[in-house]
């Protein structure tokens with residue numbers, strides 16, 4: 001491990017700011033921290049004033065690790081600039097969805113498949129926010145009892161759409177969601193595919209299969225946006241390979257890496273409590289035969305994005321992991 005690394009954060013939005021905060025909170029060995037965005041400016045991030053630079057190829061000279069938290073798609077930050085960063089010697093950790101399902105790109109949630117990092121060819125993908133918290137919860141159950149089927153309904157916060165989502169909730173901005181978000185629930189996150197599933201629902205299916213190395217696992221998702229600022233919640237129905245008892249399921253969850261297990265049904269986790277916390281909170285566990293029903297909650301900007309990305313960087317450089 002070097003003494004310190006030159007790190008770039010591309011994007012000064014909600015995830016970019018949390019990346020800056022997590023790098024510092026987890027004491028990642030930093031030599032230099034550059035924040036890059038579309039336009040140069042001074043910005044207050046995590047209580048400190050940063051000179052934000054323009055994200056252009058030359059800005060990656062000398063960078064060891066580049067976290068991408070800009071826009072997605074053909075003209076987005078990662079597609080345009082990740083190859084430039086890699087060609088200059090950086091390892092890219094991408095928060096967007098552009099490369100997640102590329103067979104050449106590891107898709108990593110360290111509690112589940114940390115070893116996948118080793119196969120990287122310069123780029124490592126972070127999972128979708130709703131997928132990450134679900135696989136952290138599913139992985140120990142899969143290891144112990146085997147998985148047959150997963151059915152999930154999500155209750156997703158507006159900060160999952162970045163700053164514009166927060167503006168839709170707080171200021172009534174109208175061009176973000178297909179219907180008003182305040183006082184509402186919108187069961188349509190992303191575009192609808194030919195099979196009727198939205199992009200968010202398809203991400204949950206395909207990414208879960210890849211991260212858990214279960215390519216045929218049946219995963220049925222319904223993704224819903226709700227008027228919560230931060231913290232995604234999920235109701236998950238899990239069919240296991242064999243019958244299980246409540247006690248053995250609780251024992252597995254109590255000791256699962258990354259899981260903060262709320263003891264009994266009365267002590268259920270909520271997004272307000274998960275917001276600002278790095279873990280995945282699980283509660284309301286019920287068991288019948290080979291079916292487990294549970295509720296899980298996590299901060300979409302932290303475990304769903306920044307915390308997971310910094311954990312990946314820690315595993316790359318062998319830095320001590322911090323909860």
Ligand SMILES: NC(=O)c1ccc[n+]([C@@H]2O[C@H](COP(=O)([O-])OP(=O)(O)OC[C@H]3O[C@@H](n4cnc5c(N)ncnc54)[C@H](OP(=O)(O)O)[C@@H]3O)[C@@H](O)[C@H]2O)c1
Pocket residue numbers: 010011012013014015016036037038039055068069070071072075076077095096097127128129159160161162163164300301304305
């Ligand atoms: N929000 C979540 O919960 C979450 C969770 C997991 C993954 N993600 C992913 O993380 C990424 C960032 O999300 P966010 O919520 O932080 O969005 P956001 O609040 O809208 O911020 C986006 C930031 O990216 C910058 N940016 C956009 N296009 C760029 C480009 N071509 N080059 C350089 N910078 C560019 C913007 O720069 P300017 O400020 O200069 O306009 C802005 O600072 C997205 O890919 C998103 O899908 C988000």
